[in-house]
Amino acid sequence: xxxxxxxxxxxxxxxxxxxxxxxxxxxxxxxxxxxxxxxxxxxxxxxxxxxxxxxxxxxxxxxxxxxxxxxxxxxxxxxxxxxxxxxxxxxxxxxxxxxxxxxxxxxxxxxxxxxxxxxxxxxxxxxxxxxxxxxxxxxxxxxxxxxxxxxxxxxxxxxxxxxxxxxxxxxxxxxxxxxxxxxxxxxxxxxxxxxxxxxxxxxxxxxxxxxxxxxxxxxxxxxxxxxxxxxxxxxxxxxxxxxxxxxxxxxxxxxxxxxxxxxxxxxxxxxxxxxxxxxxxxxxxxxxxxxxxxxxxxxxxxxxxxxxxxxxxxxxxxxxxxxxxxxxxxxxxxxxxxxxxxxxxxxxxxxxxxxxxxxxxxxxxxxxxxxxxxxxxxxxxxxxxxxxxxxxxxxxxxxxxxxxxxxxxxxxxxxxxxx
Amino acid sequence: xxxxxxxxxxxxxxxxxxxxxxxxxxxxxxxxxxxxxxxxxxxxxxxxxxxxxxxxxxxxxxxxxxxxxxxxxxxxxxxxxxxxxxxxxxxxxxxxxxxxxxxxxxxxxxxxxxxxxxxxxxxxxxxxxxxxxxxxxxxxxxxxxxxxxxxxxxxxxxxxxxxxxxxxxxxxxxxxxxxxxxxxxxxxxxxxxxxxxxxxxxxxxxxxxxxxxxxxxxxxxxxxxxxxxxxxxxxxxxxxxxxxxxxxxxxxxxxxxxxxxxxxxxxxxxxxxxxxxxxxxxxxxxxxxxxxxxxxxxxxxxxxxxxxxxxxxxxxxxxxxxxxxxxxxxxxxxxxxxxxxxxxxxxxxxxxxxxxxxxxxxxxxxxxxxxxxxxxxxxxxxxxxxxxxxxxxxxxxxxxxxxxxxxxxxxxxxxxxxxxxxxxxxxxxxxxxxxxxxxxxxxxxxxxxxxxxxxxxxxxxxxxxxxxxxxxxxxxxxxxxxxxxxxxxxxxxxxxxxxxxxxxxxxxxxxx
Numbered sequence: 026x027x028x029x030x031x032x033x034x035x036x037x038x039x040x041x042x043x044x045x046x047x048x049x050x051x052x053x054x055x056x057x058x059x060x061x062x063x064x065x066x067x068x069x070x071x072x073x074x075x076x077x078x079x080x081x082x083x084x085x086x087x088x089x090x091x092x093x094x095x096x097x098x099x100x101x102x103x104x105x106x107x108x109x110x111x112x113x114x115x116x117x118x119x120x121x122x123x124x125x126x127x128x129x130x131x132x133x134x135x136x137x138x139x140x141x142x143x144x145x146x147x148x149x150x151x152x153x154x155x156x157x158x159x160x161x162x163x164x165x166x167x168x169x170x171x172x173x174x175x176x177x178x179x180x181x182x183x184x185x186x187x188x189x190x191x192x193x194x195x196x197x198x199x200x201x202x203x204x205x206x207x208x209x210x211x212x213x214x215x216x217x218x219x220x221x222x223x224x225x226x227x228x229x230x231x232x233x234x235x236x237x238x239x240x241x242x243x244x245x246x247x248x249x250x251x252x253x254x255x256x257x258x259x260x261x262x263x264x265x266x267x268x269x270x271x272x273x274x275x276x277x278x279x280x281x282x283x284x285x286x287x288x289x290x291x292x293x294x295x296x297x298x299x300x301x302x303x304x305x306x307x308x309x310x311x312x313x314x315x316x317x318x319x320x321x322x323x324x325x326x327x328x329x330x331x332x333x334x335x336x337x338x339x340x341x342x343x344x345x346x347x348x349x350x351x352x353x354x355x356x357x358x359x360x361x362x363x364x365x366x367x368x369x370x371x372x373x374x375x376x377x378x379x380x381x382x383x384x385x386x387x388x389x390x391x392x393x394x395x396x397x398x399x400x401x402x403x404x405x406x407x408x409x410x411x412x413x414x415x416x417x418x419x420x421x422x423x424x425x426x427x428x429x430x431x432x433x434x435x436x437x438x439x440x441x442x443x444x
Numbered sequence: 445x446x447x448x449x450x451x452x453x454x455x456x457x458x459x460x461x462x463x464x465x466x467x468x469x470x471x472x473x474x475x476x477x478x479x480x481x482x483x484x485x486x487x488x489x490x491x492x493x494x495x496x497x498x499x500x501x502x503x504x505x506x507x508x509x510x511x512x513x514x515x516x517x518x519x520x521x522x523x524x525x526x527x528x529x530x531x532x533x534x535x536x537x538x539x540x541x542x543x544x545x546x547x548x549x550x551x552x553x554x555x556x557x558x559x560x561x562x563x564x565x566x567x568x569x570x571x572x573x574x575x576x577x578x579x580x581x582x583x584x585x586x587x588x589x590x591x592x593x594x595x596x597x598x599x600x601x602x603x604x605x606x607x608x609x610x611x612x613x614x615x616x617x618x619x620x621x622x623x624x625x626x627x628x629x630x631x632x633x634x635x636x637x638x639x640x641x642x643x644x645x646x647x648x649x650x651x652x653x654x655x656x657x658x659x660x661x662x663x664x665x666x667x668x669x670x671x672x673x674x675x676x677x678x679x680x681x682x683x684x685x686x687x688x689x690x691x692x693x694x695x696x697x698x699x700x701x702x703x704x705x706x707x708x709x710x711x712x713x714x715x716x717x718x719x720x721x722x723x724x725x726x727x728x729x730x731x732x733x734x735x736x737x738x739x740x741x742x743x744x745x746x747x748x749x750x751x752x753x754x755x756x757x758x759x760x761x762x763x764x765x766x767x768x769x770x771x772x773x774x775x776x777x778x779x780x781x782x783x784x785x786x787x788x789x790x791x792x793x794x795x796x797x798x799x800x801x802x803x804x805x806x807x808x809x810x811x812x813x814x815x816x817x818x819x820x821x822x823x824x825x826x827x828x829x830x831x832x833x834x835x836x837x838x839x840x841x842x843x844x845x846x847x848x849x850x851x852x853x854x855x856x857x858x859x860x861x862x863x864x865x866x867x868x869x870x871x872x873x874x875x876x877x878x879x880x881x882x883x884x885x886x887x888x889x890x891x892x893x894x895x896x897x898x899x900x901x902x903x904x905x906x907x908x909x910x911x912x913x914x915x916x917x918x919x920x921x922x923x924x925x926x927x928x929x930x931x932x933x934x935x936x937x938x939x940x941x942x943x944x945x946x947x948x949x950x951x952x953x954x955x956x
Binding site: 027028029030031032033038039040042043044045046047048049050051084085086087088089090091092093094095096097098099100101102103104105107108109110111112113114115136137138139 | 473476477480484496497498499500501502503506508509512513521522523524525526527529530531533534537553560575617621625628629631632633772773774775776777780783848849850851852853854855856857858861862863864865866867868869871872876879880882883890891893910912913914915916917918919920921922924925928
């Protein structure tokens with residue numbers, strides 16, 4: 026009559042679609058929340074899931090309901106000392122007595138839910154794509170690498186797989202010998218029986234001996250190894266996308282770059298890094314800091330050290346160029362660069378920077394992004410870079426004022442290019 | 445038929461006769477089956493009439509899934525279910541709330557979910573509660589018999605899901621989502637309160653759907669074809685009044701008459717309306733339904749215990765859970781969240797049985813026909829023929845009012861203070877009972893909004909009327925709600941709040 030059904034194994038993600046619908050519908054709010062997160066949190070925290078909170082009223086599902094006012098009768102349980110005719114003050118905020126009403130008066134708290142790391146990142150980078158990435162991947166002759174793909178029966182001798190071939194031979198021998206061997210055993214048993222009965226000289230025994238001899242001959246004729254037994258390791262070409270990138274972080278650490286500015290720069294680098302991790306298997310990061318001279322440093326030094334003195338931006342660009350030549354040939358590496366500065370530079374150096382970029386660096390890089398942080402007035406470097414920007418589509422520049430600007434700037438820099 | 449069972453608290457039978465079905469808390473499929481058979485036997489003994497049940501074992505994750513689609517086993521996709529899912533999942537992960545032990549679906553076969561994490565005791569409780577308690581209520585109660593078709597609902601939900609998925613393909617997810625948003629907002633106004641419904645059936649729906657699309661559109665066109673020619677413009681306005689009487693079912697009215705909806709949009713309005721109608725009885729019988737199911741899991745398991753089929757440990761765990769379910773915090777408690785339907789319903793059915801079996805002098809005065817009657821029959825009658833409002837009005841006894849210490853207050857915005865109007869004393873019983881019944885009248889709880897008039901000869905605007913009750917105004921959601929109505933109607937929509945004397949207190953308009 027009643028049926029028991031075990032449903033535990035039948036799909037558990039029935040709500041997945043609805044969840045996606047929810048996320049899509051509130052994309053704008055969630056994206057904003059994601060943006061708030063970046064500006065308000067520590068760098069190392071970034072790459073994990075996120076708790077997103079949206080004001081409840083934004084996602085309410087309205088119904089017609091009664092508002093406050095008018096005359097209401099309320100029945101309540103748990104009377105302690107009221108008697109008929111008592112008059113009491115209204116409770117604060119309409120709680121208690123009011124809650125007998127409809128489901129409409131729910132709390133106005135934020136609606137909080139968890140985004141997984143992947144979802145969080147997706148919101149972050151939605152609509153973004155690396156410039157020219159697709160071009161590079163499609164146009165470049167793909168590198169291939171040999172990959173194992175099981176075994177085949179034909180191949181060249183150097184790929185001969187001995188163990189496999191012998192296994193195959195054993196199997197074939199067993200199969201081919203099975204019939205004669207059974208017959209042989211039967212005949213031998215019969216013969217032994219005849220001989221035991223003293224009939225070893227009969228014609229029947231002779232016939233058996235003949236048979237036995239022929240079976241033995243057949244067994245001996247089963248080849249130990251045959252050409253069909255041979256197995257070769259199969260290797261196929263797998264195209265490997267050029268899946269490595271190097272990211273250069275260039276930062277001015279002269280006296281005018283204070284802690285706040287560095288923080289902004291840090292987040293900018295971090296975002297770029299995260300974005301690259303989505304597209305490349307392997308990413309090298311090179312940190313170059315500079316004041317009047319440039320130096321390659323590790324991450325900690327990069328963000329913590331502070332030098333006084335002037336600024337020569339070209340020193341960093343030169344160093345970057347050297348490093349590319351030495352360690353990151355552009356045929357094998359996708360090269361990205363992000364430069365952060367407060368715009369300060371020696372007047373005479375700026376034209377040199379432009380030349381360096383246009384002639385040496387930009388031809389090698391996928392993209393070069395420059396951000397100017399909290400600069401008051403655009404100075405010579407900005408003006409020179411504007412000329413670079415006009416000359417090269419691979420160059421982008423932005424000014425950042427506060428933490429909240431980072432995310433929009435980032436999107437601006439890497440907006441999907443219409444093909 | 446006089447059952448042998450006695451009293452609320454079961455006496456412990458002699459140890460020798462006890463042969464428990466199982467010890468320990470582990471459950472297994474064979475064991476579940478044995479429990480189910482035993483419970484079925486006892487349920488039959490009390491004459492519970494049920495649909496066949498399908499008891500499904502699911503994981504907690506699947507339970508969250510089931511939760512988020514308002515218990516519909518098959519649902520169309522909508523973001524609001526995703527929101528529900530996220531909220532439930534969060535609450536569950538943080539341990540802020542346990543999941544309900546059970547969800548039961550009013551269908552035939554009646555589907556009841558058991559969570560695999562539950563102990564044997566809880567599984568038995570849920571089987572008794574859902575597969576016998578709720579199940580017999582679904583089968584017996586007049587509202588469910590009238591309004592829902594247990595045989596057809598699963599098919600209909602499948603039809604609805606496929607139809608809506610198909611519309612998403614053809615017209616885009618966003619268009620469908622907008623439409624569903626507006627329909628969901630008006631769901632409570634999409635039920636017939638007085639008319640009898642037709643039965644749901646997928647076969648019929650599909651057969652007629654194409655015809656209906658064409659037919660509906662032609663109806664609408666007919667209505668709007670009578671649009672003014674120059675001569676007609678002179679007609680008297682009163683004569684042209686449409687609809688001729690106010691209409692309570694706003695979604696139905698929109699489905700049939702909205703001038704600008706496409707056929708597929710009308711079909712979706714219809715789907716939402718049908719589903720609203722399907723859930724309408726549940727909204728009207730919460731106290732009874734839960735009370736009935738709770739009464740029966742309590743009675744059935746106690747019966748088994750008396751027969752020696754359940755261990756003491758089982759009963760301890762069962763009673764602890766049962767007691768939590770039927771707890772009613774007082775109004776001034778931090779945990780107070782309205783009157784607990786399980787507590788009130790369970791108390792009322794238990795009290796009914798008491799009145800039948802051990803009536804007091806007071807009961808004879810209040811319930812002359814009930815006192816001393818066969819309790820099984822009396823309860824069955826009560827279950828079949830009432831909804832919360834009438835059930836309370838009929839059966840809430842003075843003893844229960846005393847037990848719950850119920851009292852009524854009036855909150856009048858023209859008065860500075862709240863007034864206590866009745867408490868649990870001789871003078872107050874009837875008033876308390878009356879007010880409590882009113883509180884469960886959906887007609888009072890939700891604003892009474894009706895379709896009043898369509899300006900057929902003018903700008904096609906739709907006028908709604910809110911008939912005020914006790915001067916209660918509409919809430920702050922009204923402008924947004926009007927936008928939803930206007931989206932469906934396609935032209936300007938206005939609403940007037942009028943009091944008993946026809947005086948308008950508030951008007952809101954949403955232009956298109």
